Amino acid sequence: xxxxxxxxxxxxxxxxxxxxxxxxxxxxxxxxxxxxxxxxxxxxxxxxxxxxxxxxxxxxxxxxxxxxxxxxxxxxxxxxxxxxxxxxxxxxxxxxxxxxxxxxxxxx
Amino acid sequence: xxxxxxxxxxxxxxxxxxxxxxxxxxxxxxxxxxxxxxxxxxxxxxxxxxxxxxxxxxxxxxxxxxxxxxxxxxxxxxxxxxxxxxxxxxxxxxxxxxxxxxxxxxxxxxxxxxx
Numbered sequence: 379x380x381x382x383x384x385x386x387x388x389x390x391x392x393x394x395x396x397x398x399x400x401x402x403x404x405x406x407x408x409x410x411x412x413x414x415x416x417x418x419x420x421x422x423x424x425x426x427x428x429x430x431x432x433x434x435x436x437x438x439x440x441x442x443x444x445x446x447x448x449x450x451x452x453x454x455x456x457x458x459x460x461x462x463x464x465x466x467x468x469x470x471x472x473x474x475x476x477x478x479x480x481x482x483x484x485x486x
Numbered sequence: 487x488x489x490x491x492x493x494x495x496x497x498x499x500x501x502x503x504x505x506x507x508x509x510x511x512x513x514x515x516x517x518x519x520x521x522x523x524x525x526x527x528x529x530x531x532x533x534x535x536x537x538x539x540x541x542x543x544x545x546x547x548x549x550x551x552x553x554x555x556x557x558x559x560x561x562x563x564x565x566x567x568x569x570x571x572x573x574x575x576x577x578x579x580x581x582x583x584x585x586x587x588x589x590x591x592x593x594x595x596x597x598x599x600x601x
Binding site: 382422475 | 521529531536576595597
């Protein structure tokens with residue numbers, strides 16, 4: 379079993395829908411990252427959080443440390459949100475552990 | 487700032503050839519790392535560095551060497567390329583060596599094909 383599990387692996391949505399991507403982890407962490415990878419490969423950091431909730435535009439990330447679970451929400455989804463969303467966790471060491479990603483396709 | 491840059495963008499090698507993937511950042515970041523990304527798998531750490539002159543192994547270091555002679559540069563060397571090293575390679579950096587607490591900045595990636 380992977381230390382970081384994401385669900386779903388693939389997600390297709392219609393433009394305007396509310397989207398949720400989940401990340402569960404089994405190790406103790408000090409921070410969790412959400413990353414976005416567009417077709418063409420570039421990876422961009424969306425959020426880094428260690429507790430509670432963060433919001434940036436239409437994106438919201440939450441984390442529940444006790445349940446070892448985080449969610450990434452996208453409100454009013456748009457085709458330009460189509461990408462792979464990656465969850466990564468960091469603990470006591472200088473290393474991040476990555477999930478395998480969720481491929482999101484938002485159709486017009 | 488250019489951020490994190492990687493060269494080349496794409497490379498084809500024959501089995502047994504050696505090459506160096508270049509990575510540079512102009513943000514004065516202490517922490518730099520190399521990952522490989524393979525289908526169906528998460529990014530895996532190859533090597534990392536917490537500052538000039540300091541490097542350490544990650545999860546999949548075999549077949550790769552690194553050095554960190556300056557804060558800016560962190561090249562990755564493939565000693566004798568094998569088809570199993572066909573992958574997309576990403577370099578990343580962050581300011582503080584305590585990487586879990588810091589935003590990661592990624593380069594655009596190098597797509598490597600070993601025949």
